[in-house]
Amino acid sequence: MTNDQTPPPNFIKKIIEDDIESGKYNGRVHTRFPPEPNGYLHIGHAKSICLNFGLANEFNGFCNLRFDDTNPIKEEQEYIDSIKTDVRWLGFDWDDREFYASDYFGQLYEWAIKLIKDGHAYVDSLSADEIRAYRGTLTESGRESPYRDRSIEENLDLFERMKKGEFEDGTYVLRAKIDMASGNLNLRDPVLYRILHAEHPRTGDEWCIYPMYDYAHGQSDSIEGITYSICTLEFEDHRPLYNWFLDELDIYHPQQIEFARLNLTYTVMSKRKLLRLVKNNLVNGWDDPRMPTISGMRRRGYPPAAIRDFAERIGVAKNDSTIDFALLEYCLRQELNQSAARVMAILDPLKVVITNYPDDKVEYAEAVNNQEDPAAGTRQVPFSKVVYIEREDFQEIPHKKFFRLAPGREVRLMHAYYITCTDVIKDENGDIVELHCTYDPETWGGDSPDGRRVKGTLHWLSAAHALSAEVRLYDHLFTKENPDDVGEGEDFTANMNPDSLQVIAQAKVEPSLAGAEPGSRYQFLRTAYFCVDPDTTPDHLVFNRTVTLRDTWAKVQQKSN
RNA sequence: UGGGGAAUCGUCUAAUGGUAGGACAGCGGCCUUUGGAGCCGUAUAUCCAGGUUCGAAUCCUGGUUCCCCAGCCA
Numbered sequence: 083m084t085n086d087q088t089p090p091p092n093f094i095k096k097i098i099e100d101d102i103e104s105g106k107y108n109g110r111v112h113t114r115f116p117p118e119p120n121g122y123l124h125i126g127h128a129k130s131i132c133l134n135f136g137l138a139n140e141f142n143g144f145c146n147l148r149f150d151d152t153n154p155i156k157e158e159q160e161y162i163d164s165i166k167t168d169v170r171w172l173g174f175d176w177d178d179r180e181f182y183a184s185d186y187f188g189q190l191y192e193w194a195i196k197l198i199k200d201g202h203a204y205v206d207s208l209s210a211d212e213i214r215a216y217r218g219t220l221t222e223s224g225r226e227s228p229y230r231d232r233s234i235e236e237n238l239d240l241f242e243r244m245k246k247g248e249f250e251d252g253t254y255v256l257r258a259k260i261d262m263a264s265g266n267l268n269l270r271d272p273v274l275y276r277i278l279h280a281e282h283p284r285t286g287d288e289w290c291i292y293p294m295y296d297y298a299h300g301q302s303d304s305i306e307g308i309t310y311s312i313c314t315l316e317f318e319d320h321r322p323l324y325n326w327f328l329d330e331l332d333i334y335h336p337q338q339i340e341f342a343r344l345n346l347t348y349t350v351m352s353k354r355k356l357l358r359l360v361k362n363n364l365v366n367g368w369d370d371p372r373m374p375t376i377s378g379m380r381r382r383g384y385p386p387a388a389i390r391d392f393a394e395r396i397g398v399a400k401n402d403s404t405i406d407f408a409l410l411e412y413c414l415r416q417e418l419n420q421s422a423a424r425v426m427a428i429l430d431p432l433k434v435v436i437t438n439y440p441d442d443k444v445e446y447a448e449a450v451n452n453q454e455d456p457a458a459g460t461r462q463v464p465f466s467k468v469v470y471i472e473r474e475d476f477q478e479i480p481h482k483k484f485f486r487l488a489p490g491r492e493v494r495l496m497h498a499y500y501i502t503c504t505d506v507i508k509d510e511n512g513d514i515v516e517l518h519c520t521y522d523p524e525t526w527g528g529d530s531p532d533g534r535r536v537k538g539t540l541h542w543l544s545a546a547h548a549l550s551a552e553v554r555l556y557d558h559l560f561t562k563e564n565p566d567d568v569g570e571g572e573d574f575t576a577n578m579n580p581d582s583l584q585v586i587a588q589a590k591v592e593p594s595l596a597g598a599e600p601g602s603r604y605q606f607l608r609t610a611y612f613c614v615d616p617d618t619t620p621d622h623l624v625f626n627r628t629v630t631l632r633d634t635w636a637k638v639q640q641k642s643n
Numbered sequence: 644u645g646g647g648g649a650a651u652c653g654u655c656u657a658a659u660g661g662u663a664g665g666a667c668a669g670c671g672g673c674c675u676u677u678g679g680a681g682c683c684g685u686a687u688a689u690c691c692a693g694g695u696u697c698g699a700a701u702c703c704u705g706g707u708u709c710c711c712c713a714g715c716c717a
Contacts, residue, residue: 090656090657090665090666092657116717118716120716150717152716152717153716153717209715210714210715213715214713214714217713218645218713219645219713220645220646220713221646223645224713251715255715264645264646265645265647266645266646266647267645268712270713273715277715294714294716295717296717315647315710316712316717317711318711319647319711319712320712321647322647340648342649347654395655395667397655397666399656400648401649401650401710402649402709402710402711403654403655404655405654405655406653406654406668408667409655409668412667413667415679415680416680419679419680420680424677450676453676453677453679484678486678496676527676529676539675539677539678540677605677607677608679631677631678631679632678632679632680633678634678636678637678638678
């Protein structure tokens with residue numbers, strides 16, 4: 083899909099344009115996407131990825147992929163691998179600029195020694211609990227650690243022994259010496275290094291002290307020559323600390339800019355909650371198509387171009403905001419409408435016997451694959467005496483605005499014939515089991531030579547030729563726009579939608595779908611967009627519903643209720 | 644009188660002293676071999692109160708509301 087509108091302005095572009103004009107970074111634009119490999123990427127990350135890589139593209143700069151791997155307890159190679167897959171799948175390329183904060187552990191250690199020597203850092207012997215108690219509260223200033231004035235020599239010695247592994251976890255930390263009375267808690271002698279005798283996914287057991295985020299991030303940015311270190315709002319009051327390290331170390335100084343993270347209706351976004359859904363088996367893994375993870379969206383059938391379009395449309399600002407899920411769906415339909423091949427599938431089959439059609443005759447209707455894309459061509463769809471239509475496409479006593487099939491009414495079977503319903507066959511319970519219709523042989527292709535019109539056009543399948551398939555219909559994972567809107571003693575899981583997954587074991591699909599590749603996307607005509615699930619095997623097709631088609635008939639029905 | 648941020652249609656987002664614009668959602672219509680897509684039209688907003696100014700979403704003063712921060716997480 084092409085979007086010929088120029089990308090919208092935002093406050094970060096404005097800053098960059100001003101900097102380019104003033105020559106602040108000599109016109110250079112260099113960003114980075116810095117995930118911690120402790121979970122799978124989600125659509126909130128996608129916003130950040132599109133922003134950082136997008137800015138680099140727009141201003142002829144670069145964007146690095148940098149893993150913020152400073153906490154070996156939570157990080158795993160599995161997450162590193164998935165993150166790379168997801169960023170690439172979204173359509174972005176970091177060339178050879180794949181970096182890790184752990185690449186800089188040596189340099190970071192040297193800089194820590196410099197801070198100690200300059201009297202800006204000290205080794206503290208307080209326990210974690212004591213440090214918390216000494217930190218004070220939001221409204222009361224903190225107290226200085228009794229170890230704050232150790233000599234530089236002692237600090238150097240202790241820090242070196244921390245690194246050598248002489249001490250247990252938690253016995254010592256390295257702290258910056260800033261201001262225990264600061265109103266900004268981040269400046270109350272923040273911890274720079276902690277002792278962690280843990281195996282790191284990349285550095286193994288080379289280190290047993292690990293830098294904290296605040297100490298590692300800005301310096302990593304500096305080493306990589308980043309110009310704009312773009313992060314989310316909650317880091318706003320870390321910025322003074324970000325600047326403090328760079329200034330005290332007297333090294334190249336990137337600029338941190340904060341923007342509002344993405345919130346989406348009917349969705350939870352925090353890694354903690356997503357992890358909980360996975361670990362408690364409330365969903366089927368990180369790539370469950372109901373998950374807002376990139377891997378889940380991929381499996382659900384979201385095209386990367388739709389996600390990029392979405393990221394552009396939501397904008398970038400500093401307001402806390404929650405995007406209407408309907409916008410995402412709009413972007414999906416927009417993209418899928420252009421790219422997805424049309425195909426016929428019946429989710430809830432109703433048998434139709436065309437009484438005046440020859441018993442053993444088979445004709446092949448030429449069906450357009452995608453009227454939005456003539457290059458997609460056509461295909462042959464078999465037609466015969468017994469067909470399936472969608473059960474909801476027939477009403478025995480039609481609603482006044484229902485213009486599909488009803489007794490005595492004529493409709494078009496798309497690309498095939500006009501048919502007229504003559505009889506309704508019911509079982510002993512009064513349930514409709516079959517329809518008898520007649521067809522007009524003059525209407526092959528879907529047009530009548532006499533120019534008469536029909537109001538309804540239905541999709542259909544030749545019963546003898548249809549393939550069976552499993553179809554998975556997905557809905558919002560949560561029933562409330564804000565899943566955290568819960569009663570006392572409840573949490574977000576109380577709002578989980580019991581109907582978020584509905585499995586249709588025996589749907590019918592076109593024979594052309596035989597052998598459809600996992601990941602390929604289709605529009606089931608008049609129904610929804612679907613994507614072939616990886617669970618598919620040669621004799622068992624599985625489709626995931628990506629997003630329904632807009633359904634104005636559903637609205638009409640709702641209104642009349 | 645802890646610190647840091649943010650307030651514009653229902654929801655996002657533009658407009659940086661000069662006609663409050665766009666998108667999604669809504670509503671109405673046209674068209675249609677998808678009740679899809681497309682097209683046209685339409686209603687709805689500057690947190691409040693003062694002030695400066697010919698003119699204020701924008702500048703000033705004072706309020707109000709919301710978000711973030713007390714990890715040896717990021």
